[in-house]
Amino acid sequence: MRLRLTPRDTTFFDLLGSLARHLVTGASLLAELLGADAEGREKLAGRLRDEEHLADEIAHEIMRRLNQTFVTPFDRDDIYALTSALDDCMDSMEEAADLIVLYKVEELPRRVSDQVQVLHRCAELTADAMPRLRTMGKLVDYWVEVNRLENEADKLHRKLIAHLFDDIADPILLIKLKEIVDVLEDAADHFEKVANMVETIALKES
Amino acid sequence: MRLRLTPRDTTFFDLLGSLARHLVTGASLLAELLGADAEGREKLAGRLRDEEHLADEIAHEIMRRLNQTFVTPFDRDDIYALTSALDDCMDSMEEAADLIVLYKVEELPRRVSDQVQVLHRCAELTADAMPRLRTMGKLVDYWVEVNRLENEADKLHRKLIAHLFDDIADPILLIKLKEIVDVLEDAADHFEKVANMVETIALKES
Amino acid sequence: MRLRLTPRDTTFFDLLGSLARHLVTGASLLAELLGADAEGREKLAGRLRDEEHLADEIAHEIMRRLNQTFVTPFDRDDIYALTSALDDCMDSMEEAADLIVLYKVEELPRRVSDQVQVLHRCAELTADAMPRLRTMGKLVDYWVEVNRLENEADKLHRKLIAHLFDDIADPILLIKLKEIVDVLEDAADHFEKVANMVETIALKES
Numbered sequence: 001m002r003l004r005l006t007p008r009d010t011t012f013f014d015l016l017g018s019l020a021r022h023l024v025t026g027a028s029l030l031a032e033l034l035g036a037d038a039e040g041r042e043k044l045a046g047r048l049r050d051e052e053h054l055a056d057e058i059a060h061e062i063m064r065r066l067n068q069t070f071v072t073p074f075d076r077d078d079i080y081a082l083t084s085a086l087d088d089c090m091d092s093m094e095e096a097a098d099l100i101v102l103y104k105v106e107e108l109p110r111r112v113s114d115q116v117q118v119l120h121r122c123a124e125l126t127a128d129a130m131p132r133l134r135t136m137g138k139l140v141d142y143w144v145e146v147n148r149l150e151n152e153a154d155k156l157h158r159k160l161i162a163h164l165f166d167d168i169a170d171p172i173l174l175i176k177l178k179e180i181v182d183v184l185e186d187a188a189d190h191f192e193k194v195a196n197m198v199e200t201i202a203l204k205e206s
Numbered sequence: 207m208r209l210r211l212t213p214r215d216t217t218f219f220d221l222l223g224s225l226a227r228h229l230v231t232g233a234s235l236l237a238e239l240l241g242a243d244a245e246g247r248e249k250l251a252g253r254l255r256d257e258e259h260l261a262d263e264i265a266h267e268i269m270r271r272l273n274q275t276f277v278t279p280f281d282r283d284d285i286y287a288l289t290s291a292l293d294d295c296m297d298s299m300e301e302a303a304d305l306i307v308l309y310k311v312e313e314l315p316r317r318v319s320d321q322v323q324v325l326h327r328c329a330e331l332t333a334d335a336m337p338r339l340r341t342m343g344k345l346v347d348y349w350v351e352v353n354r355l356e357n358e359a360d361k362l363h364r365k366l367i368a369h370l371f372d373d374i375a376d377p378i379l380l381i382k383l384k385e386i387v388d389v390l391e392d393a394a395d396h397f398e399k400v401a402n403m404v405e406t407i408a409l410k411e412s
Numbered sequence: 413m414r415l416r417l418t419p420r421d422t423t424f425f426d427l428l429g430s431l432a433r434h435l436v437t438g439a440s441l442l443a444e445l446l447g448a449d450a451e452g453r454e455k456l457a458g459r460l461r462d463e464e465h466l467a468d469e470i471a472h473e474i475m476r477r478l479n480q481t482f483v484t485p486f487d488r489d490d491i492y493a494l495t496s497a498l499d500d501c502m503d504s505m506e507e508a509a510d511l512i513v514l515y516k517v518e519e520l521p522r523r524v525s526d527q528v529q530v531l532h533r534c535a536e537l538t539a540d541a542m543p544r545l546r547t548m549g550k551l552v553d554y555w556v557e558v559n560r561l562e563n564e565a566d567k568l569h570r571k572l573i574a575h576l577f578d579d580i581a582d583p584i585l586l587i588k589l590k591e592i593v594d595v596l597e598d599a600a601d602h603f604e605k606v607a608n609m610v611e612t613i614a615l616k617e618s
Contacts, residue, residue, distance in 0.1 A: 409476060
């Protein structure tokens with residue numbers, strides 16, 4: 001094993017790993033934001049924006065190295081696609097936080113916390129999986145579990161939408177809540193996309 | 207002709223063909239669903255979901271073979287993109303069915319059936335075209351006709367949107383109908399994308 | 413310099429340049445449309461649609477040549493992605509014009525003009541940058557400035573959304589205006605994507 005830790009390998013896996021760790025922090029901040037008051041929410045959305053910038057810089061660094069490296073640990077296009085899918089996860093979470101603040105939504109339906117908890121779990125699994133790309137070890141459990149979680153997120157999302165249309169009489173509030181809930185569902189979709197890419201990469205390398 | 211039917215060719219064309227046949231079934235179920243009552247709609251949306259799963263499995267199988275095959279009948283990336291575009295057609299149709307049930311929309315504007323009929327025609331043309339990729343024969347008619355149909359779908363969609371904003375006073379009903387009508391338009395766009403990809407592939411191979 | 417102007421180079425750069433010039437015209441028409449009356453708007457949206465068709469034909473021509481040329485000035489996939497990103501800029505601008513006419517929105521918030529002005533500036537910078545791809549000269553200023561403009565567009569968009577939700581009591585008008593303002597923000601995102609692609613290409617070639 002140690003022998004494979006040549007510089008060429010380390011870089012990309014390390015960078016993908018740090019990028020994914022920012023997703024975990026992002027999901028935690030988002031969870032915290034849901035329970036905060038208006039002032040707290042603004043502060044936490046700001047911190048999530050900072051995380052997003054850091055993630056963005058790492059993504060940028062991956063792209064830069066990708067363009068200057070002849071030998072990559074696996075297919076160049078796959079690293080590119082994986083990086084940009086991880087980036088999409090972050091963007092959706094930041095967008096959700098942003099909308100909550102921008103729309104001044106005081107009370108969110110209870111199930112929104114469940115959505116965010118699923119995202120947090122997805123982020124953790126993703127961050128744990130990235131370093132395992134180096135040896136392609138124990139990745140099956142990861143993508144199976146993320147697919148299961150996305151299914152759960154999907155059911156939550158459907159229930160939330162049904163609840164919104166059944167119980168929210170104010171159309172303007174409905175528009176706001178629907179967009180927030182939809183963007184959180186997008187985030188879950190992006191995590192699934194990351195998992196599917198990892199599956200594809202693992203299949204190619206096997 | 208027969209001589210070209212080596213195993214390497216058969217697989218991908220056959221799989222793309224079956225994937226597209228599920229689109230035809232999907233569009234039929236969607237058309238049937240429009241005319242059904244609440245109970246019937248739920249059942250038909252369930253069957254459309256099953257079709258979507260079957261299509262998904264075929265797409266998965268294509269990806270799996272793609273990653274394990276050295277020689278592909280045409281550019282690997284093109285097969286990948288074509289498969290995922292066919293998948294998008296199915297997803298949009300299933301999403302539309304899903305929304306109709308979830309939103310409990312009793313009456314849909316008449317032109318929604320016209321939208322679905324255009325999708326059904328696109329699906330049939332697509333399913334007929336997939337096997338012809340083997341010999342790249344008579345594909346021009348297919349993509350020209352799908353482009354024409356997408357244009358028709360676009361005009362229908364515009365008329366539907368104008369009608370919704372002119373005639374629906376209840377904003378919540380408007381939100382629901384607009385999303386359904388928009389998702390059906392997305393499906394037409396995806397069929398056009400498939401046709402454009404086939405055109406690109408045919409140009410490369412010519 | 414002159415020596416590099418072989419036919420193989422000229423074509424793609426010229427075509428990308430003309431494609432981008434249509435974006436400038438498109439943005440001008442969109443700006444004009446905002447200030448026009450209903451009849452004028454319909455006419456200008458028609459002209460924007462014509463521009464979009466012309467741009468589309470150029471994009472098509474680029475794709476056609478891409479598939480028939482063995483040696484391309486830079487990575488085939490990058491030319492493909494750049495072309496389709498330029499196309500997306502046009503599509504969003506045309507869609508915005510289209511929605512304004514279709515939704516019969518008489519008065520638009522003042523900041524919508526600011527959004528369009530930012531798009532116009534992005535289009536100009538993009539059109540100026542395309543020919544410089546030939547020598548990869550002075551491109552840094554271009555992508556830094558477009559990124560700055562996209563940031564400005566983003567802030568404008570957020571302010572517009574907050575204004576809409578604070579000040580528009582009619583939910584149906586809100587739905588219309590929100591979609592227009594969102595589509596204009598999409599256009600700014602697409603211009604940023606073009607700039608980021610140019611950056612990637614320049615990094616690869618450097």
